[in-house]
Structures are given as C-alpha cells and as structure tokens.
Amino acid sequence: MEDMIFYDRMQFAFTITFHYLFPQLTMGLSLMIVYFKWKFLRSKIEKYNDAAKFWMKIFALNFAMGVVTGIPMEFQFGTNWAKFSELTGGIIGQTLAMEGMFSFFLESSFLGLFLFGEKLLGQKLHFLTGFLVFLGSWASGYLIIATHSWMQFPVGYEILENGKFVLNNFGALFSNPWLMPAYLHNQLASVITSSFVVAAIGAFYLLNNKHSDFGKLFVKTGVIFGLISSVLVAFPTGDWVAKNVAKHQPVAFAAMEGIFETETGGSEIVLIGQPDMENKKLDNKIAVPNVLSFLTYQNWEAEIKGLNEFDESLYPTNVPGLYYSYHIMVGLGTLFIGLMAIAALQLYRKKLYKSKWILWSILFMLPFPYIANTTGWYTAELGRQPWLVYNLLKTSEGISPTVSSGNTLFTLLGFIGLYLLLGLLFLMLAGKIINKGPETSNH
Amino acid sequence: MELFWYIVLMIMLTVYIILDGYDFGAGIVHLFFAKEEKDKKAITNAIGPFWDANEVWLIAVGGVLFFAFPTLYASSFSGFYLPLIMILWLLIFRAIGLELRGQVHNKMWEAIWDKAFGISSLLLALFFGIALGNVVRGVNLGMVTDGVSTVEAHYFFLPLWNPTFSPTAEHLGIIDWFTVLLGLVAVVALTIHGANWIIFKTNSGLNQKLRKVVFRLNFVLLALVIISLSVWHNIEPNPFHNFMEYPWFWIFPILTFTGLLGLFKVKSFKKEGIGFLFSSLFLFGGLTTTVASIFPKVLPSTNTVNPSLTIQNVAAHEYGLTVGVYWFVIAAVLVAVYMFIQYRVFSGKMDDVGYGEH
Numbered sequence: 001m002e003d004m005i006f007y008d009r010m011q012f013a014f015t016i017t018f019h020y021l022f023p024q025l026t027m028g029l030s031l032m033i034v035y036f037k038w039k040f041l042r043s044k045i046e047k048y049n050d051a052a053k054f055w056m057k058i059f060a061l062n063f064a065m066g067v068v069t070g071i072p073m074e075f076q077f078g079t080n081w082a083k084f085s086e087l088t089g090g091i092i093g094q095t096l097a098m099e100g101m102f103s104f105f106l107e108s109s110f111l112g113l114f115l116f117g118e119k120l121l122g123q124k125l126h127f128l129t130g131f132l133v134f135l136g137s138w139a140s141g142y143l144i145i146a147t148h149s150w151m152q153f154p155v156g157y158e159i160l161e162n163g164k165f166v167l168n169n170f171g172a173l174f175s176n177p178w179l180m181p182a183y184l185h186n187q188l189a190s191v192i193t194s195s196f197v198v199a200a201i202g203a204f205y206l207l208n209n210k211h212s213d214f215g216k217l218f219v220k221t222g223v224i225f226g227l228i229s230s231v232l233v234a235f236p237t238g239d240w241v242a243k244n245v246a247k248h249q250p251v252a253f254a255a256m257e258g259i260f261e262t263e264t265g266g267s268e269i270v271l272i273g274q275p276d277m278e279n280k281k282l283d284n285k286i287a288v289p290n291v292l293s294f295l296t297y298q299n300w301e302a303e304i305k306g307l308n309e310f311d312e313s314l315y316p317t318n319v320p321g322l323y324y325s326y327h328i329m330v331g332l333g334t335l336f337i338g339l340m341a342i343a344a345l346q347l348y349r350k351k352l353y354k355s356k357w358i359l360w361s362i363l364f365m366l367p368f369p370y371i372a373n374t375t376g377w378y379t380a381e382l383g384r385q386p387w388l389v390y391n392l393l394k395t396s397e398g399i400s401p402t403v404s405s406g407n408t409l410f411t412l413l414g415f416i417g418l419y420l421l422l423g424l425l426f427l428m429l430a431g432k433i434i435n436k437g438p439e440t441s442n443h
Numbered sequence: 444m445e446l447f448w449y450i451v452l453m454i455m456l457t458v459y460i461i462l463d464g465y466d467f468g469a470g471i472v473h474l475f476f477a478k479e480e481k482d483k484k485a486i487t488n489a490i491g492p493f494w495d496a497n498e499v500w501l502i503a504v505g506g507v508l509f510f511a512f513p514t515l516y517a518s519s520f521s522g523f524y525l526p527l528i529m530i531l532w533l534l535i536f537r538a539i540g541l542e543l544r545g546q547v548h549n550k551m552w553e554a555i556w557d558k559a560f561g562i563s564s565l566l567l568a569l570f571f572g573i574a575l576g577n578v579v580r581g582v583n584l585g586m587v588t589d590g591v592s593t594v595e596a597h598y599f600f601l602p603l604w605n606p607t608f609s610p611t612a613e614h615l616g617i618i619d620w621f622t623v624l625l626g627l628v629a630v631v632a633l634t635i636h637g638a639n640w641i642i643f644k645t646n647s648g649l650n651q652k653l654r655k656v657v658f659r660l661n662f663v664l665l666a667l668v669i670i671s672l673s674v675w676h677n678i679e680p681n682p683f684h685n686f687m688e689y690p691w692f693w694i695f696p697i698l699t700f701t702g703l704l705g706l707f708k709v710k711s712f713k714k715e716g717i718g719f720l721f722s723s724l725f726l727f728g729g730l731t732t733t734v735a736s737i738f739p740k741v742l743p744s745t746n747t748v749n750p751s752l753t754i755q756n757v758a759a760h761e762y763g764l765t766v767g768v769y770w771f772v773i774a775a776v777l778v779a780v781y782m783f784i785q786y787r788v789f790s791g792k793m794d795d796v797g798y799g800e801h
Contacts, residue, residue: 060542061542064495064538064539067495067498067538068534068538069535070502071498071502071531071534072528072531074505075505075520075527075528075531077509077520078517078519078520078527079520079521079524079528082517082518082520082521085509085516085517085520086513086516086517087513089510089514089517089759090510090513090759090763093510093513093516094510094763094766094767096506096509096510097503097507097511098770098774099506100507101503101506101771101774101778102770102774102777104499104502104503105496105503105774105778106777106781108495108496108499109496109781109782109784109785110781112492112495112789113784113785113788115492116491116492116789121788160760164760166759166760166762167762167763167766168762170766400517400521400524400598401521401594401595401598402521402598403521403524403600404600407524411525411528418532418535422535422539425539425543429547432546432547
C-alpha cells in the first residue's frame with residue numbers, strides 16, 4: 001500500500017513537473033508574440049513581424065511538447081487516481097471538461113491557422129489568430145487553477161453518504177476566494193519565464209555579436225516585461241496567495257515559513273535555515289524579527305501559530321520539502337526583481353546593450369524562472385498534503401484500488417525514459433532554431 | 444439526463460474516431476505505401492494542420508467522460524491501466540514523429556521519424572479496436588474469484604493477456620482472439636479511411652494506387668466484419684436483443700453496410716470526397732452498432748455476482764449534469780465555429796501547405 005501511494009505520487013509529480021516546463025513558456029510567450037505582432041501592425045516595422053515569426057517557431061515546438069505531455073495528465077486522474085476521480089469527478093470533472101471544450105479546441109484550431117496561415121489570412125486576421133491562441137492558453141490556465149483551487153479550498157459541494165462529492169453550486173467554483181490570487185500569481189510567473197527566455201536569447205545574440213538588432217529588441221522587451229511581472233508576482237499577487245494560506249491552511253503556512261515556535265510580540269521572517277524535524281527546530285537560522293507578522297497581518301505584533309502548536313498528525317507530509325520549495329521560490333523571485341531592476345535602469349541610461357556583466361547575468365538566469373515556477377507549484381501541492389481535497393479526502397484514499405505498485409513503477413520508468421528523450425530532442429531543436437536566429441524579410 | 448450525456452459522449456467519440464482515424468490511416472498508408480519523398484510530403488500535408496485539433500477530441504471525450512460518468516472513468520481507466528498508458532506513449536511518438544521530422548534535413552533523422560509516425564499510427568488503430576472489443580466482451584467486475592468479490596464491485600484490473608487468449612476464459616486478458624479480431628477490423632477500416640482522406644485532400648501521384656488499395660482492402664474488411672459477426676455469439680449469446688427491443692436501432696447496422704458496400708465503387712467516384720464520406724459512414728455505423736448492442740450497459744460484467752456498469756449507475760449527480768448542459772451547449776457551438784473556420788481556410792487540396800517546413 002505504501003509503495004502504491006509512493007509510485008503513484010512519484011509518477012504524477014514527475015509527469016506534471018516535466019509537463020509544466022512547457023505551458024509556463026507557452027502562456028507567457030503567447031502574450032509576448034501578440035505584443036510583437038501588435039507592434040508590427042501599429043508601426044509597420046518589419047522587425048517586429050520577424051521577431052514574432054521567430055518566436056512562433058520556438059512556440060510551436062514548445063506547444064507540441066506541452067500537448068503531448070499534457071494528455072497523460074488528464075488520463076492519470078483515471079488510471080492512477082481512480083478513487084479520487086470517482087468521488088470528486090462530478091466537481092473537478094466540470095472544470096477539466098470545460099478546459100478541453102473551451103480552451104484546447106480554441107488553441108489547437110487557431111494554432112494551425114497562426115502557423116500556416118499568414119499569407120492566406122492577411123496581417124490583421126493573422127494577429128487575431130495569434131490572439132485567440134493566447135486566449136485559449138490563458139483560459140486553460142484559468143480552468144486548471146479553478147480545479148486546483150477547489151482541491152485547496154473546496155466550495156459549492158456536499159458529501160453524500162457513499163462518500164461522493166457532488167456539486168450544488170456551479171458559480172462557487174469560479175467565485176472561490178482561492179482562485180483569482182492563485183491565477184494571477186501563476187500567470188505572472190509564466191510571463192516571468194517567457195521574459196527571461198526572450199531576454200536571455202537577446203543577450204546571447206548581443207554577446208555573440210550576431211543578429212544584434214534582434215538582440216537589442218529581445219533584451220529590451222524581455223527586461224520591461226520581466227521587471228513588471230517580477231514585481232507583480234511578489235506584490236500584490238504573491239502576498240494575496242500567502243494570506244490565503246495563512247488564513248485557511250495555518251499549519252501549511254507555519255511549515256512553509258519555517259516557524260516552529262509561536263512567538264509572542266510578533267513572528268520573525270526566516271531567510272535561511274534547515275528544518276530539524278527530529279528536534280522541532282530550525283538550524284543555522286538567519287531571520288528578521290517581526291517582519292512575517294507585519295507582512296501577513298500588517299501588524300508587527302500579530303501572532304502567527306508555529307508548528308509546535310499543531311498535532312503532528314496535521315503536519316504537511318514533507319515539511320522540509322515544503323519549506324525549501326517556498327524559500328527557493330521566494331529567494332529566486334527576489335533575485336529576479338533585483339536583476340531586472342538593474343537591467344531596466346541601465347536600459348533607461350542607454351547602457352544596457354554594452355554592459356557585458358548584466359547580459360551575462362541575464363543569460364545565466366535562464367533556467368531559474370523554471371525552477372521558481374516549479375518550486376512555487378511544489379509549495380502549493382506539498383502544503384496541501386496529506387490531503388487531496390483539503391481536510392476532506394486524504395491522498396492515500398484517492399489512488400486506484402486495483403493497480404499494483406509494480407505496474408505503476410513500470411509506467412513511471414517508461415515515462416522517465418520517454419521524457420528524457422523528449423527533453424533532449426527539445427533542447428537540440430530549440431538550440432538549432434536559436435542558433436540560426438531570426439530571419440529578416442526583404443520588403 | 445444520463446441519456447443526454449451518453450448520446451453526447453458517443454457523438455464525440457465517433458467524431459474523434461472519424462477525425463483522428465484519418466490521421467491514423469494516413470500514418471498506416473505512409474508506412475506501407477509511400478515510398479517516395481513527394482508522396483510522404485503529400486500525406487503529412489494532408490493531415491498537418493488538422494491532427495492536433497483532432498487529437499483534442501480525445502481529450503474532450505476524456506473530460507466529458509470524467510465529468511458525466513466519473514465511476515465509469517475511474518473503473519475503466521484504472522482497469523485498462525497498461526494499454527491506456529501505452530496509448531499515451533504511442534500518441535507521443537505519433538506527435539513527435541510528425542512534428543520533428545521536418546526540423547532537421549538528414550536522411551537518417553527523417554527515416555526514424557517516418558517510422559515512428561507510421562508504426563505508432565498502426566498500433567494506435569490496433570489498440571483502439573482492441574479497446575472496443577474489451578468494452579463489448581466485458582470484464583470481471585469486482586475481480587470475483589470463487590463467487591466472492593475481491594475488490595469494490597465496480598473495479599477490476601486486466602493484464603495485457605492471459606495464456607489462453609480466450610474471451611471466455613475465467614481469467615481474462617486485454618488481448619484475446621476476439622479483441623484482436625476487432626483490432627484488425629479497426630486497422631483495415633482506418634487504413635481505408637486514411638487513404639480516402641489522402642485521395643480527397645491531395646493531388647498526389649499515389650492517389651490512383653490508393654483507389655486500388657481501398658478497393659482490395661474493402662474485401663478484407665468485409666470478410667473481417669462477417670467473421671466478427673459470426674463469432675459474436677461467443678461473447679454475447681443473444682446479440683440482437685436490443686435490436687428486437689428498439690427496432691429503430693437497425694439504422695446503425697444499415698449505415699455500416701451502406702458505407703462498406705458503397706466503397707466497392709471507389710474506382711468510379713467522380714467527386715473525391717465521396718470515398719471519405721462512405722468510410723466515415725462505416726466508422727460511425729460500426730461504432731454505434733457495437734455500443735447500441737450492449738445499451739444501456741457501458742461495461743458488461745462477466746460474472747453473476749456484480750452487476751454490469753450502465754449509464755445509470757455510473758453517472759454523476761443530477762445538478763452537475765444539468766448545469767453542465769448550459770456551458771456545454773455554448774462550447775459546442777464555439778467548437779463548430781472553429782471547425783468551420785479551420786476546414787474553410789484549409790479547404791481544397793493541401794499539397795502546398797508546406798507542413799513541417801520551418
């Protein structure tokens with residue numbers, strides 16, 4: 001039984017982690033492509049259209065990876081989490097079915113037109129198809145976060161005698177207080193990923209002295225989008241999400257922040273330290289007094305319950321994992337704001353394209369938004385454990401009753417092998433497109 | 444309300460099989476009949492802008508199944524665990540075969556992805572046929588041994604095969620001679636269907652040859668259908684009971700045979716889309732006849748201890764199903780509009796789309 005839960009969780013964690021590397025770029029990049037296309041329509045400067053076309057190639061490759069790794073996500077609810085699907089399908093099936101019907105059809109129908117239809121459609125309609133692809137991908141994010149929010153903070157349901165969750169208020173799924181903060185936070189985080197990718201490719205061209213015109217455009221656009229999104233992801237949206245956790249999942253909040261003791265007169269914010277679960281304390285701690293109380297309740301002395309106040313059976317399953325995920329996300333987020341602020345300042349002083357160390361920093365920063373996005377999701381998901389539906393349905397109660405651990409391990413190994421191949425192919429082909437660079441149209 | 448969603452689900456499933464079916468068929472044709480580069484190009488151009496949207500129908504079918512019939516979704520997806528995961532892997536290979544081939548100009552690279560596309564299409568057709576065979580044959584719900592359920596009454600798990608390969612054995616497997624027979628029907632039917640699509644959407648030099656292929660394969664298909672019908676009593680002693688009870692169900696087999704027999708005239712069709720219409724008719728009729736024969740069951744039980752899964756005992760709660768109708772109708776209208784636009788823009792012959800060229 002333990003093995004079954006472990007392999008089921010590993011398979012879901014592995015496949016969703018790998019999958020989400022792609023949609024986070026898809027969502028952010030579709031916005032930036034629409035921006036380039038819009039600039040082209042307004043200014044008629046070909047460079048913007050060429051930039052849009054270049055990013056469309058990366059987008060298409062990335063989108064294909066997102067699609068092929070996305071289908072297993074929907075199937076796994078049934079294959080590996082049958083009991084969960086049976087009990088909650090009447091509710092989360094709504095939002096997941098809506099995702100298929102409203103966003104995937106929109107995205108996939110218009111992506112073909114966007115990729116192959118520029119000549120057939122003319123520029124304005126071509127812009128429109130790009131916009132619809134953007135809309136589809138953001139609608140998909142919305143419906144997934146709606147599903148996620150219901151699991152974190154269940155609303156609009158009743159539980160029947162046989163344990164089944166049934167919907168009694170459709171509107172509640174979308175007015176869930178968890179939904180909007182989490183959605184905006186997540187979408188901004190995906191814009192950060194695309195901003196850093198665009199800026200990093202631009203920096204790569206500038207440092208290589210090739211495609212310099214595009215290099216400048218990419219760095220500039222990436223830095224502006226990057227600065228705005230990194231600030232907004234922390235404040236106000238990150239703040240809203242954290243306040244929701246503090247209010248509705250206080251034990252997860254204490255674990256995230258690494259607070260073991262309830263401090264009278266206000267809680268400190270932990271910057272660094274290692275949770276020692278055996279002795280219930282934080283080793284090698286560096287912390288700033290009272291700041292957490294202020295950030296959470298705008299009151300320097302507000303009380304925040306430490307982990308030691310709760311019974312151990314209520315703890316999130318993996319407290320150190322949750323703590324590290326959260327701190328990595330927040331630490332990287334802070335770094336993003338710092339780097340983008342300096343870059344934006346240099347851009348304003350017209351020195352950015354010449355300051356090699358900033359360009360190198362931007363280039364090196366490329367993988368980190370992916371890590372921040374991933375650890376952000378880990379924070380949300382590990383914080384919810386051991387629950388699938390918070391406080392109502394345990395993860396151990398959700399797995400498929402008849403799928404043995406050996407079969408799950410077999411498919412997990414298969415997914416690992418297949419996804420390693422996919423990852424290699426993606427890097428190789430993306431590298432090829434980037435190395436070749438944007439093509440200039442001769443008009 | 445269950446009946447409404449059952450009909451919706453079956454319509455969506457049929458649409459999926461007709462649409463992605465021509466992609467699978469095109470893959471099989473690509474594997475066996477396309478020797479020259481320009482023929483291969485013609486085939487990938489004919490499905491290039493569509494296959495992704497076609498595959499979305501599968502996701503949508505899964506989503507509606509999840510939402511409207513959660514118990515069936517949970518039971519069948521966990522019970523058919525291995526083949527479903529393998530279908531996912533094959534779908535990945537099909538997709539990357541199509542999408543990555545044109546990215547590098549190198550003979551070896553192209554050959555690898557051609558094979559990936561072709562072989563995964565072939566296996567997908569086979570697997571979907573086998574899946575249909577499993578649904579009509581039924582499973583040991585509750586995994587009854589010695590008259591006692593070992594798991595909850597609506598759960599089960601099937602290995603890929605058991606040594607007897609028999610659909611009537613005590614211990615069933617997913618692959619037995621009956622399900623493989625339906626798998627072969629699916630492979631042949633989809634090959635014909637894919638060939639018809641290529642004839643319809645391209646001016647390829649392959650088209651004349653493909654008409655002959657369709658004509659010959661149609662004899663094979665007819666033979667396989669007759670064999671399947673003649674052995675059907677092995678899995679269902681009284682296969683016609685639903686057709687006696689609801690005589691209008693006869694429309695489904697009539698459509699099947701109209702499609703099948705119509706295709707024998709493939710060589711003389713003036714309009715190139717006619718063949719595709721007939722094979723679509725066959726697929727529509729074949730699928731609906733099969734599910735109609737077990738209606739209202741959706742997954743029969745092979746033991747006497749646990750009842751079969753029916754549309755009533757697997758459906759979600761009334762409120763959710765009712766509220767779902769509102770958004771579903773809006774979404775369905777939108778999907779129809781998207782499809783209209785998509786097929787309108789890419790109407791006519793597709794030889795010059797330049798699919799996969801970046």
